[in-house]
Amino acid sequence: MGIEKFDVFVIGTGTAGKSVAKECAKAGLKVAIADNREFGGTCANRGCDPKKVLIGITEIMDRAEKMKGNGISAMPKMSWKDLMKFKGNFTEAVPAATEIDLENLGITMYHQSPKFIDETTISVEGKTVNFDKLVIATGMKPMELPIPGREFPIESDDFLELEELPESMIFIGAGYIGMEFAHIAVRCGVDVTVIDTAPAPLNNFDADLVKYLVEYSEKIGIKFIFNAEVVEIEKLRKNYRVIADQNGKKVEFKAACVVNAAGRVPAIGELELEKGNVEYSNKGISVNKNLQSVSNKNVYACGDVSNSEGLPLTPLASQEGRVVSANILNLDRPREYDYPPQPSVVFTLxxxxxxxxxxxxxxxxxxxxxxxxxxxxxxxxxxxxxxxxxxxxxxxxxxxxxxxxxxxxxxxxxxxxxxxxxxxxxxxxxxxxxxxxxxxxxxxxxxxxxx
Missing domain, CATH: 3.30.390.30 (FAD/NAD-linked reductase, C-terminal dimerisation domain)
Known part of the structure; x- marks a missing residue:
């Protein structure tokens, strides 16, 4: 079988990857795109969008609770099953719609994570593929817990697909995901505990405002365990036991469900970047101001997977995609990213x-x-x-x-x-x-x- 050749090969079908693939295809280049998960990326399928749909119901519950006795005489009843069905209206059509969109532009699609063979060659779906330019836009994935029992916790993807909520949940990690999902769960009647190694959550945010948020979170029923490093998770008959080291003291907690919300890491483990001479770190692909690999001029990286000055935000990923396209297509628009003020939000209530x-x-x-x-x-x-x-x-x-x-x-x-x-x-x-x-x-x- 011969070697397939593309002008541009994109890895990742989220906001950043799609934007590059589509613009290059519209410009007449021969383009291919690959993803080892459903097409459409994290945000639309298993991230920002479905999360915000779930938050919608908690906004109603929260507002009703605060107005009880001030115009609200009885609390509305919440149905998690109906809510998940509603959420499906936003997510279920995304993969197919994404593929149709790409197919209509003549973009070749692969449903596997490629592996580098050398600086201009990859292997995907058993085929050898040569490229002029390759764009890595694989985003991030949940970080695996390096502890015994790491197979027991569910991840954020799983939380968004729960058919029913458990009576109790422990969230390991008090970052964006841990805090947002804890607020969703507690307002839906779940007994919630959040454990984190730091002395407070959300260390990127103003400490004074974070203190207010913690106090309010405790008021609505969230229990926080800070300065505690989880060292083991055990499966019991009905529940799970989470064992942590808190300031040198062993502490234990039990819950029907444990959620790994300890953070996200660049999704690059399957690419065999060393063979492609693509430098990287635990922060992602090492890139210059043009979002071009510092070690392989044929490779670009954009979105959450690039170790750039940009925050891991969907709107910024699409803008980084535009910079990459400008460089590949030699367009008359900025080819170096000048990062504007970048807002960030934790959608707790x-x-x-x-x-x-x-x-x-x-x-x-x-x-x-x-x-x-x-x-x-x-x-x-x-x-x-x-x-x-x-x-x-x-x-x-x-x-x-x-x-x-x-x-x-x-x-x-x-x-x-x-x-x-x-x-x-x-x-x-x-x-x-x-x-x-x-x-x-x-x-x-x-x-x-x-x-």
């Missing part, structure tokens, strides 16, 4: 969001700045829905009056933070923001009182 610098980072960069930090549950937008917590912290440059960073905790922080993104990208100083007319009363309008 309340949401925790930030964009820009923290106080520590602002000090390290030598800014002369002022900080506005308050907890304001008595502000109208919070008070009208009987919200228990509403807090913010903003960092403004005294010299330029520009916003350097914004940190929010509220039920609408995931939306409100975008106002600060626009202000920072548009270089709007605080005086300009204060002079604008926003709708009233609205969450967005509150930003004028935060600076």
């Amino acid at each position: 309340p949401n925790l969001a930030f964009v820009g610098l923290s106080e520590k980072q602002a000090k390290e960069k030598g800014y002369d700045f002022r900080v506005e930090s308050k907890c304001v549950p008595d502000w109208f937008n919070s008070k009208r829905i009987n919200e228990d917590i509403y807090a913010y912290k903003t960092i403004v440059d005294n010299k330029t009056d520009l916003v350097l960073g914004a940190h929010l905790l509220s039920s609408e922080a995931g939306e409100t933070i975008n106002m600060f993104v626009m202000a920072m990208c548009g270089k709007l100083d605080s005086g300009t923001l204060k002079s604008m007319i926003f709708t009233y009363p609205s969450w967005a309008g509150d930003i004028k009182s935060m600076i």
